[in-house]
Amino acid sequence: MNNNHLQVWNNCLAVIKDNVPPISYKTWFEPIVPLNLENQILTLQVPSHFFYEYLEEQYIDILRKTLRKEIGNSAKLEYNVVMENNHIANAKPFSVVVPGNNGTNTKNRPVSMPSDKEELTIRNPFVIPGIKKLHIDSQLNPDYSFANFIEGDCNRLARSAGVAVSENPGGTAFNPLVLYGDSGLGKTHLAQAIGIKTKELYQDKTVLYVSANKFQTQFTEAIRNNNKNDFLHFYQMIDVLIIDDIQELAGKEKTQNTFFHIFNHLHQSGKQLILTSDKAPIDLKGMENRLLSRFKWGLSADLQNPDxxxxxxxxxxxxxxxxxxxxxxxxxxxxxxxxxxxxxxxxxxxxxxxxxxxxxxxxxxxxxxxxxxxxxxxxxxELSIDYIQKVVCDHFSLPIDVLQVKTRKREIVQARQIAMYFSKTLTKASLASIGSQIGKKDHATVLHACKTVNNLIDTDRGFKTQIDEIDKKLKM
Structure with missing residues (x-):
């Protein structure tokens, strides 16, 4: 076995080069720099996190085979991602080690069972039958942590509630915690972040994330195999249950009935429930009223489009x-x-x-x-009012905050009026919405601002030139 990291990597490249297209080899393997080989762990330096993810997704099989051939069956791979963050003032380049298969520990402890005989009776729907211990994988993605979740006005309530729940699962008034909003706004990320934080603080808690669709599939399988009671008992053992896209259970009466009993058992036992939905509980259709009423017991927090x-x-x-x-x-x-x-x-x-x-x-x-x-x-x-305000303020070298300040200074008043004018012209927002976002004014003020700007465009050539310049910047 060769202990020289350069020689080992060169030997790997010789095999890889014969098994991948030339352009792929040049793009994805030539930039890699071998750094170290210790305890059968080869450390490679890659240009970016995206680069590492692409390697893991597309070329992990050939990497694994060549490494095992050179180092042995216990060979492991680590990545050293170099990041130069010049967009942050005074930041210096630094490296972060990204393990090939490590990360946040989200595994649950084995669930203890009452006796040896009963230990074999409850089946874990996440693994094949015949197990002797219920090793329950939390199904959490370590990347979906609070650290990676950006807070803003659009999600502050939901995030704050999520932190409170993770610090005291089952012990707050936010039970259940229902996170709702349109697709792609971070509901799944936030729900899993709660589970990850809970596992960090309470290693003995059994946390489980499952989509409603998978829950439905498992229930159907349990009915087919005459294991409904096993299914029910399994979910009643969970300390923190996260159900994603609960609206997927709409119209499925038998599944809803079973979930109703699981919900009741967990809630009465002081266990935490976290649900995500594309609509607020009051707007969900095809759900039993007794379930909807229970969804309203805790807190419903919405996630809105990010500003x-x-x-x-x-x-x-x-x-x-x-x-x-x-x-x-x-x-x-x-x-x-x-x-x-x-x-x-x-x-x-x-x-x-x-x-x-x-x-x-x-x-x-x-x-x-x-x-x-x-x-x-x-x-x-699709320009946003926030962006229009920023472009207008940048044009006049004003901080964006001044548009919200009550003042009669001519330059600020005029900048605010121009922002209102472009917001009415280039967005579909109502006058009331524009006024509330720009200076907390009413719709009459927005109408007056638009009229003033139009009059100046017709009578002041210098003013019209500035409006044209701003218009070009907004329509780039």
């Missing part, structure tokens, strides 16, 4: 995590045009990185405009 500032922070964090250096203007362009949800934001960033990596293009505003225009339809109509 502009939150979208910018999300993109900064995602870029930081993946080791990507992006200019602020690129991030601001993405944040201003991809406005619907977090999932689309991350998808846009991944598409941008993939295009840059695979086609050897520079990560600049021009590439961002090309990619975003492909991904988002009618981008010009």
């Amino acid at each position: 502009y500032e939150t979208r910018v922070r999300i993109l900064h964090q995602k870029a930081y995590k993946d080791g990507i250096v992006l200019e602020n203007e690129v991030i601001e362009y993405i944040a201003s045009h991809v406005v619907n949800n977090v999932r689309e934001l991350e998808g846009a960033l991944i598409s941008l990185l993939a295009q840059s990596t695979l086609n050897k293009k520079e990560l600049n505003l021009e590439l961002a405009i090309t990619i975003i225009d492909r991904l988002v339809k009618n981008t010009k109509r």
